[in-house]
Amino acid sequence: MSLLREGFPHIAEKSLQEEIAEHGRVYDYREGQVIMEYGSYIKKVPLIVSGLVKVMREDENGRELFLYYLEKGQTCAASFTCCMMHKRSYIKTIAEEDTVLIGIPIRYVDEWMVRYQSWKNFVMKTYDDRLLELIRTIDKIAFMKMDSRLLDYLENKAEVTGSSVVEVTHQQIADDINASREAVSRLLKQLERSGRIRLGRNRVELLEV
DNA sequence: ACATTAAGTGATT
């Protein structure tokens, strides 16, 4: 209950809060744990209470592509449609940090849409956010060059982890932005030379420009 | 000290 209020201040109706408390179940994930695999059926919609969840997609050749992060107070837009239509998951989610979430059985997700204004808004907003981000991502892939994608990735990661020091290997970055490790290394070197970041092993520190 | 893993480099396509 207190978990709810902390992460989801917009879910206002008292009775809705009570229903969430009643039907939802709290799940704990340790860093690195896979929350949802490709192809699995989803029976709960996750409300992220704390931590950070990485959402990935897999292409035909089995290559993984990083899509976006889910933070506290968010939920997975894909899970709504997925479970309502009883489709298999086309995404995979991993706990990037230790994560706590409340799982809501789908039937309530549906029911509450008509009964609770704030729930409906929440669901709509989730879609809206995702759609906007998707459009931005398309823009990025279409128009942005690798170097700005890289910087964008780092800034996003820094923001989402709340630290200017990002702990990743060049290989991980490369996987996430779909580039080769060497390319990432070279671009990072450039950024370091231009004074925008400082590099270390498993470490990229973003400097104020 | 040695093995392993991450990072850097040059050449090739």
Next chain:
DNA sequence: AATCACTTAATGT
């Protein structure tokens, strides 16, 4: 910009 082949550097055992 990807891939390869290789070197160098950092880190764990």
